[in-house]
Amino acid sequence: MLSVEKLERREGRLQILRDISFEWPRGVLAVIGGNGSGKTTLLRVVAGAAKPNEGRVSWNGEPTSRAVRRRGKIGYGPQERNLDLAITLREFLGLCADLRGLSARKTLIAAAAEELGLVKQLDERLANLSGGGRRKAMTAQALLGASELIVLDEPTSEVDYAASRKFWNAFRARGKSSALVIATHDVELALGSADAILLLKKGQPARLASAAAFTIGELSAEIGEG
Amino acid sequence: MGALTLARLMALEALRRPRAVLATIMLALSAGFIILPNPGAAYATLTFRGHPLIYTPAVMGFITGGEFVAFSILLGVLAMSALSPMRAWRSVFGVTAARSWDLALGLWIAGFGVGLFLLTYIFGGALLRASSVLGASGDWLGGLWIFFTWSYGLGVVGAALAATVASVVLLRLATRPALLMGATFVIWLVVLAALIVGPVDIAGHGFGLEQLFPQTNRMDFAMGFIGHAQRRAGVQARAIGALPGVTGGAWFLLTRVAIVFGALIAALILSGPRVKPLVVKSRTWGRPLAGFFSAFSARFGLAGVIVGQIWSAPLWGLGLLAVAVGFETINAGNPISVVALGFAWGLYMLRWPELCEVFEHGGLRSLVQPSVLGPWPIRLQIGVNIAAQMSIFALPLIVALGLAGRAHGLVWLGVQIAAAPLVCVGLARLRGGATIFSLAAMLWWYIMISGNAVIPLG
Numbered sequence: 001m002l003s004v005e006k007l008e009r010r011e012g013r014l015q016i017l018r019d020i021s022f023e024w025p026r027g028v029l030a031v032i033g034g035n036g037s038g039k040t041t042l043l044r045v046v047a048g049a050a051k052p053n054e055g056r057v058s059w060n061g062e063p064t065s066r067a068v069r070r071r072g073k074i075g076y077g078p079q080e081r082n083l084d085l086a087i088t089l090r091e092f093l094g095l096c097a098d099l100r101g102l103s104a105r106k107t108l109i110a111a112a113a114e115e116l117g118l119v120k121q122l123d124e125r126l127a128n129l130s131g132g133g134r135r136k137a138m139t140a141q142a143l144l145g146a147s148e149l150i151v152l153d154e155p156t157s158e159v160d161y162a163a164s165r166k167f168w169n170a171f172r173a174r175g176k177s178s179a180l181v182i183a184t185h186d187v188e189l190a191l192g193s194a195d196a197i198l199l200l201k202k203g204q205p206a207r208l209a210s211a212a213a214f215t216i217g218e219l220s221a222e223i224g225e226g
Numbered sequence: 227m228g229a230l231t232l233a234r235l236m237a238l239e240a241l242r243r244p245r246a247v248l249a250t251i252m253l254a255l256s257a258g259f260i261i262l263p264n265p266g267a268a269y270a271t272l273t274f275r276g277h278p279l280i281y282t283p284a285v286m287g288f289i290t291g292g293e294f295v296a297f298s299i300l301l302g303v304l305a306m307s308a309l310s311p312m313r314a315w316r317s318v319f320g321v322t323a324a325r326s327w328d329l330a331l332g333l334w335i336a337g338f339g340v341g342l343f344l345l346t347y348i349f350g351g352a353l354l355r356a357s358s359v360l361g362a363s364g365d366w367l368g369g370l371w372i373f374f375t376w377s378y379g380l381g382v383v384g385a386a387l388a389a390t391v392a393s394v395v396l397l398r399l400a401t402r403p404a405l406l407m408g409a410t411f412v413i414w415l416v417v418l419a420a421l422i423v424g425p426v427d428i429a430g431h432g433f434g435l436e437q438l439f440p441q442t443n444r445m446d447f448a449m450g451f452i453g454h455a456q457r458r459a460g461v462q463a464r465a466i467g468a469l470p471g472v473t474g475g476a477w478f479l480l481t482r483v484a485i486v487f488g489a490l491i492a493a494l495i496l497s498g499p500r501v502k503p504l505v506v507k508s509r510t511w512g513r514p515l516a517g518f519f520s521a522f523s524a525r526f527g528l529a530g531v532i533v534g535q536i537w538s539a540p541l542w543g544l545g546l547l548a549v550a551v552g553f554e555t556i557n558a559g560n561p562i563s564v565v566a567l568g569f570a571w572g573l574y575m576l577r578w579p580e581l582c583e584v585f586e587h588g589g590l591r592s593l594v595q596p597s598v599l600g601p602w603p604i605r606l607q608i609g610v611n612i613a614a615q616m617s618i619f620a621l622p623l624i625v626a627l628g629l630a631g632r633a634h635g636l637v638w639l640g641v642q643i644a645a646a647p648l649v650c651v652g653l654a655r656l657r658g659g660a661t662i663f664s665l666a667a668m669l670w671w672y673i674m675i676s677g678n679a680v681i682p683l684g
Contacts, residue, residue, distance in 0.1 A: 040505070048323070049503045068323045069500065078503045082317045086242035087235050092318065095235055099228040099324035125242070141321060 001025045001060055002046065002149060002179050008054035009041050016041040017203045020055070028175040030190035030211070031183040033200030034223045039183040040079055040153055042200065046181050047076035047151035059149050067149075071101045077142030077152040081134040083126040089113075089137055090122040096141040112140045115170045117163060132158040139167065143174065150174060152182045156189070168193040187219050228324055232332030237339060240309035249662055250305050254344045257301070258351020261293045262286060281359045283369035284464075287376025290352045294345050294377070295384035299414040300668060302341045302388025303396060303406075308662060309340060312400035319397070320503035326397075330497035333393035334490055340392075341385025342378075349377050375466035383482055386489035387417060393493045401504065411668060528604065532611045536574065543573050551619060558626035564681060568674025570619040575646070575667035605651045612647035627681070634682040642670075 002024040009017040017038045031039050044050040045057050048068030059067045059074065068074045085092070090109060097105035113119045118136055121129065126137060139155040152171075156164040168189045171180055175195060184190050190197060191211050199206040199214075199222055206222060240247060294301075306312070319329050353360075353373070360369035391413055399406035469475030523530030537544060547570055554566035617624070620639055627635040646667070653663040673679050 044503070044505060047503075049320075049505075069325075074323070076321055076323070076503065078321060078505070080317050080320070080504045082314050082504070084311055084314045085318075086239050091235055091238070095228070095231050095318065096322050098231040099319075099322040099328060101228065138321070 002064075002181070003058045003061075004046070004055070005057075006055035007042075007045060007052045007057060009038075009045055009050070010053050011041070015203065017045070017052075020203075020205050022198065022205065022208050024179050024181065024196075026175065026177070026179050027195035028171050028180045028182060028193060029196050029198060030194035031181060031198045031200060032185075032187060032190060032219060032223065037200040038203035039200055041203075043076075043151050043153045043181060043183050044078070046149075047078075048074055049076060049078070064149075072145050073148055075142040075144065075147035075150045077138045077150075077155055079153045081131070081138050083129070083134045083137060085126045088123050088125055089118065089129070089140075092126055092137060093122075093141055093144060097144050100145070102145045108144050112143045115143060115173075116140050117166050130158075132160060132163070135159055136163070143170070146177065148178055150178055150180045152180065154183055154185065156184060156186050164189055187216055187223075191216065191219075228328045229331035229335065232329065233335035233339070236310050236315070236332070236336035239311075240340075243309060246308050250308055250344070251347050253305075253662060254301075254347030255351040255354070257297070257344075258290065258348035258353070259355050260351075261290055261348065262352050262355045281356060283360055283373040284376055286352060286356055286359060287373040288380065290349055290373075290377040291345075291380025291384075294348055294381040295387070296418060298341055298344075298381070298384030298388040299391050299417060300410060301344055302337055302385065303392050303410045304662070304668075305340050305344055306337055306392045306396060307400075307403075307406070310336070312396050316397070316400035316501070317504050319501045323500060326497040326500050327494045329397060329501065330393045330493045331490075333397060334389045334493045337389030337392035337396075338385050341388045342382070345378065345381040345385060348381075349374070352377075372465055379466035379479075379482065383485050383489075386486040390489040390493040390496075391417075394496045394498070397501065398498065407668065411671075528607050529611050532608060533615070536615075547573050547619070551622065554619075555622040558622040559630060561677065561680070563623055563626070564679050565675050565677055567620055567623055568671055568679065571616065571642075571646075572667075572671035572675065574615065574619065575671060609647035609651045612650060613643050616643045616646060632681070632684065634684040638682050 004020055004022050007017055007020040008015070020042065031042060033039050041050070045052050046064060048057075048064035048066070051063075051065050057064050064074060068076070083092070087095070093109045093112065094105050097108055102108055109122070110119075113122055116136055116139060118140055121133060121136075124133070126134065129137060135155065135158050139152060142150055142152055142155075156167050159167065164186060168186075171182060172193045174180055182190075182194070191214060194211045196209065197211050197214050197219075198208045199219070201222065353370075360366050360373065391410065395406060395409050395413065399409060464472065464475075466479070469479055520534065523534040526533070550566045550570035550573070554563045554570065557563040557566065620643065624636065624639060627639065649666065650663050
């Protein structure tokens with residue numbers, strides 16, 4: 001169970017997140033909001049990459065900043081995709097698996113590539129991949145192994161529509177056994193595939209409800225206001 | 227496991243960057259070429275404990291290994307960042323939540339390999355410079371073996387130190403190239419002062435000539451090229467492998483092995499906290515000041531952008547620069563003014579690689595590409611801007627030399643002012659070129675601030 005309690009996060013003097021509380025046991029939670037609404041910061045804290053200034057973020061009772069160090073607990077795919085490297089996608093995924101201490105890496109790589117439709121690109125060098133390809137690589141490394149909590153920051157930006165649909169199908173399948181927190185601007189796909197939507201406005205949760213409770217028009221209007 | 231995979235992939239990464247590898251090899255060969263004094267010189271160019279060091283394969287190996295140790299930290303860190311784009315690796319490390327010591331170990335192994343790779347080519351350069359020395363005694367292969375064992379016997383320590391600095395500093399400062407170079411330079415000076423000259427004696431100064439040359443008390447120091455005595459019997463020198471059986475030799479070998487392992491353990495201990503994923507930081511401090519400067523610099527077009535790129539981040543550098551230029555003004559004409567000038571240029575030089583990278587790969591390119599000028603006029607403008615800014619720093623010295631009528635001195639300054647931006651803009655076209663430029667800039671900086679650069683007379 002992901003538990004966020006009265007989360008506050010500042011960057012210097014800038015208050016990014018304020019008073020965020022929610023719980024998420026399993027399934028796909030889409031985090032939607034306008035640019036600068038605090039999605040990335042929220043995901044960083046949830047993934048354990050940053051600590052809250054106030055409040056608590058935990059996975060099964062353990063702070064995520066500590067849980068991230070344990071094998072198979074948390075997978076994180078950030079926005080950053082500076083992968084200008086001459087190693088191949090297969091080598092990159094193998095390195096990520098090794099650094100995380102995951103065993104049976106060949107099987108894990110094959111499974112992640114199959115899941116996201118990356119089999120043909122496995123032997124491409126990262127530097128030769130397009131922007132969307134590098135984004136896919138970042139998402140694939142986050143899905144390696146059976147992490148209990150998977151945090152993805154805009155995994156389908158720069159990704160073509162067909163691949164985006166495949167990704168969301170994969171996320172939904174993963175959601176049966178794991179908790180996924182995904183920041184996205186793909187409102188339509190999120191509405192169709194996510195279990196719930198957290199709407200962020202100016203660093204505060206405007207609404208958390210089942211995806212079925214939202215409409216595209218309503219979300220567009222809310223994002224525009226934010 | 228992760229560390230070994232990382233080291234292996236870093237090696238693969240380097241091998242897949244042929245231009246960077248080639249540039250590194252050329253750099254190392256050149257370093258090897260200039261490490262040894264001219265073999266044809268009719269004088270002893272180096273002394274050791276008061277004795278003139280004259281060419282023998284052992285002396286060549288001693289100089290090559292010792293010089294590599296002295297410069298290995300700079301060379302190793304710069305070669306690592308040329309061969310392996312650490313900024314990109316850094317973004318990989320961040321998402322894996324890997325243990326820092328695992329990363330440090332992988333980087334250390336890769337850095338150690340790069341150190342030995344550099345040493346190999348420095349060795350090759352030295353060999354090109356003085357290959358005839360090996361044959362002077364009539365046993366070319368035997369001479370080569372002595373040369374090899376002494377170069378590597380000492381140089382391996384330098385490779386270990388470079389790997390430690392690379393694995394600790396590069397890991398943390400991969401996204402801050404100017405800070406990385408500054409920190410590397412400071413660490414290099416500290417290590418040079420505290421360890422090489424100090425009690426650890428990495429360069430082997432305390433290692434007696436009696437072990438290097440068993441006949442030191444009665445040997446003929448006039449052998450070799452000096453005195454035109456190439457055909458005389460060479461001084462007997464031992465290979466590193468023969469040392470365990472010599473008094474004090476085993477201790478020497480043990481201390482070297484201990485330093486290598488000590489460097490590895492230091493890297494693991496100093497590896498620090500886990501590396502976090504990269505994120506663009508929101509800075510809120512100093513906004514009004516930054517706003518004023520950006521509005522001001524915008525009035526000067528590309529020149530303003532270049533000045534902003536160089537001086538916006540290290541504002542503290544402006545204070546140091548003012549001190550250096552003030553010092554140069556007060557001492558204009560004295561040799562000490564060259565030290566101050568070198569310091570001022572060093573501050574500036576440290577920012578150039580970033581500027582070039584920004585120009586070639588990032589923001590500046592997207593800024594100027596929509597213009598009708600095209601890339602070359604922009605490069606020209608960057609070069610002219612760099613030269614103009616360097617001229618301002620050198621102004622006190624230019625005035626002093628001009629008033630004294632020292633035409634050669636003015637040419638000496640002019641060549642630097644013209645050459646630096648040309649080399650900078652030219653190298654920026656190459657992958658890893660900015661790093662090679664920074665190495666050259668740093669060495670030139672060191673030569674100046676160490677007081678070794680003398681203004682030509684006349």
